[in-house]
Amino acid sequence: MADLLSKFDPLIAEREALLATGVRDPYAIVMDKVLSPTEAMINGRKTILLGTYNYMGMTFDPDVIAAGKQALDEFGSGTTGSRVLNGTYQGHKACEDALKEFYGTEHAIVFSTGYQANLGMISTLAGKGDYIILDADSHASIYDGCWLGDAEIVRFRHNSVEDLDKRLGRLPAEAGKLVVLEGVYSMMGDIAPLQEMVAVSKKHGAMILVDEAHGMGFFGEHGRGVFEEAGVEADVDFVVGTFSKSVGTVGGFCVSNHPKFEVLRLVCRPYVFTASLPPSVVATAATSIRKLMHAGDKRAHLWKNSRRLHQGLRDMGYKLGTETAQSAIIAVILTDMAQAVALWQGLLEAGLYVNTARPPATPAGMFLLRCSLCAEHSDEQVEQILGMFESAGRATGVIP
Template sequence: MSEGTIQPDRPQVRTGDTPDLFSKFDPVIAMREGLLASGVEDPFSLVMEKVLSPTRAICNGRETILLGTYNYMGMTFDPDVVEAGKQALADFGSGTTGSRVLNGTYQGHRDVEDALREFYDMDHAMVFSTGYQANLGIISTIAGKGDYIVLDIDSHASIWDGCKLGDAEIVPFKHNDIEAMEKRLRRIPEGAGKLVILEGVYSMLGDIAPLAEMVAVAKKYGAMVLVDEAHSMGFIGDNGRGVVEQAGVMDDVDFIIGTFSKSVGTVGGFCVSNHPKFEILRLVCRPYVFTASLPPSVVATASTSIRKLMQGSNKRAHLWENSKTLHQGLKDLGFQLGTDTAQSAIVAVIMPDLERGAGMWEALINEGLYVNLARPPATPANMTLLRCSLCAEHSEEEVHTILGMFERAGKAVGII
């Protein structure tokens, strides 16, 4: 179940008491208190005191290998990217202090949208202040009251929130189940607007969607298709355009959503499309119109990074080798993984429960390795998992060092 599908229980209010608006968070409070009472370090409050490179940082006073940052292509310290940001900061100042439809469009905003159009070979590109806002804005604007959204049950929270904001009828289907998706589409009233939302790579388990088959079914029923490629841009596909490119459905997808906070190495979100009426969204999309635009330094780093990713074939090849090595190595050690084979730069290690997952996380941080601890309700099927996000800048030696850390920590905690 996606984090976007979870609705907290209503607070229990005693007669005569003032309603406590925080009561709905009591289960989360109890979970956190129970976790900390067991003596483990808080896995959700880690501070990076100094970042040394895309793969190393100082955490808790010691040098730590980073395996949970989504910095897939390692662009955060690229010299050209950093220099572009410095120059834009000097030339244009620290911020725009306005929205894109008022004073918030600088030359850099046009440049980064040009870079996106070039990268994806599409007619239109629209940049948002975050990837969350890109989903929130595009989905809520194009699918509204009386329309139907058919989406994977494991969709990201930003997708679910975009559906809710737009007030469309929401029709979820079982994760990656083509037959279930078709059944939902078949039941939608004739003549209703239909939008199918999929993700190229699902961020919790790192598995990919069967996009070729799913897009074909969507088009059979006259639905528009939106694919979130946040976790595959720059890495998957011959040109790094994502699973849509790998599956050969670039021309059949209506909208591609992405983010700058993963492979691009900065912050921001975007949508690219070939729809002839796309540009009108700049005037009717509320999360675009009513928020400040990205700072000039950010869009300068993004456009430089995107153009460098166009020539990133060697980095993509090395990242694939890292992913395959880590996946197979963890499997050989006896860990339960989220996928049978390496499908993306994400390798999910399934834990027996939250307590032992937190213990494993702490054992790894003490080894000098940072990974993400993911827990329900954010994870599918109430799983607790350690999510590893590989980087193209991880060396082959580092990946083998990581495997040694997992082996020692896994044995110490009793996971393997």
């Protein structure tokens, strides 16, 4: 009998060889206790968190926690049903109302995860005979949405307006076309040239979906994302996002002004055939979203943190994913997995948690440590982080 897991033997061998050197498993960290948006107890040690996507630090906001507790008391622990059956509570509608107010749109739909939001929207919008045109570095959930929907997939070079234009130009003029873009790319922390890409997409008659998972909360005047900052709100047809980054809980959504949008509640399989979010989750999300409407000071502090850390790491001699701080994500590029894990462990032992990333999450042959800053990181913590990177980088030979 064939072993269906044997295809993973090379990965198993690679992982076992790495762990045999005495390093810890970077993908098996346990948070023993979370103290705040920026600190946790790991292995009995107080550790600064620099790998959580908790951009706006909403996870411990008193109003957010109070809303969740109240909903838990009043509505119980879960819905045990789909949104189209018994799974729509008052809190789900209130959450969608908060999204509509935040984005200034006519419609909003909430999914159980951000992954499902991309899976559901992309697979439902573009089907057999349609074309999905996407950035080669798109998130796994975007690719999975393409495959589920059975549309023709056309990739263009990462962030290349010219290649997007060329590939759109080769497609049949009468065919349905969906261009999928991301405001912020989660591995390198770089942003898309949305103004130019949206213009090219419209020229070729394509509809546009922008994933703002990593841009919501701190890009644009209202914190709506890179598409707002780029001034293309009126030209983007669908915006997908998540509650698991700046909003500080879990869930996904799509907002739109399309007049036929509500029909998606009847035809979108990842929406129809899964249980809805627990009442406590949508209550925390709605409260957080409404507070993010008035978070200008937090946004400014997050940008200050990002620029300070980026410049400090560059000055030390680290190779980074972007020339300047483009978002709250800073990628530290390493030569191989062994070097990445050695630096990661050195930082953890110093009291700093970051993410390790490797293919297929990163482009082929690229290994990196990914830092994601939080608006609640203090100036002192940022200086501590820089000191840890300096000592661990020297100890591992990553920097001179």
